[in-house]
Amino acid sequence: MIRDIVLPAALLAVAQVTFCQPEDTGAKDPVVTAIPVAMYGRWGLVPNDCDPTRDDAKGLMKVSVAALTFYESRGLLEEIEEASPTRLDASFAFSGEGVTWERHIVLELDEDKGTLTRRETDPDAGPLELVYSRCE
Template sequence: MIPRGLVLAFPLVALLAACSSEPEPQGAASETAAAGAGGMSEPALPEPTASATDLADTTSIPPMLRGRWGLVKLDCTGDPAAAKGLMTVGAKDLEFYESMADLGEIESIAENAVTGAFAFEGEGQTWDLDVTLRSPDGGATLVRTDKGADAAPEPLTYTKCP
């Protein structure tokens, strides 16, 4: 039985390959010809990875970066009313102790990073920042770097909450 993800991924890969301006490698053409000429084996297709599937959505914050993140341990485990360094990252927003931010246009995206325009609001004020979220270690920590008039002066490093 063929995995469902593979069945769904194959037409997309075939469509993208048909649109490619890159020449087809010689080995691939001869494999296809051999299979079409009565060869018993089909060319092996790579298994889709979670990152390739997840990044098919380039309009949201990557799954690796989503969740609850604390500047200090007590942000994750202490009294929620005192968790002033807690940041909750959703698919299209950030939530903080007394503010929130909605994701606008994404400038760049990867499995472990995103840079985009965020519209913030909190305590009766609104402001805009370009924010980069990246995880240099596979999801254990998250580094937030802000750019704009109201940006934090230095990057902030969060730890993933359990």
């Protein structure tokens, strides 16, 4: 009789304690898989790049969730090394005019979110720093 009452009661108590424990989700910092939202949009090196009626906006850069689009090329986000709302350090796989290549790019948004700086330090590309203005 003790076995029929005590054992089930003990098992029930263990089960209740187990269910009441906080769930260990193993959650760490969220993994960033996209370009920061504040950087989305159209960015120009010169004012004419922002004119949507022009078809020669060679300094225009369009930033979306996972891509940088330029006049004759497009870079798809591959791997993020570091990201914050105003900075992205990542690798991109580019294609354009029948050629593909990889680039490591750092994008930094200024405090007023009106200027975006693009830096490349790849050996094939040489050092590059371009400052874009947000298109209205």
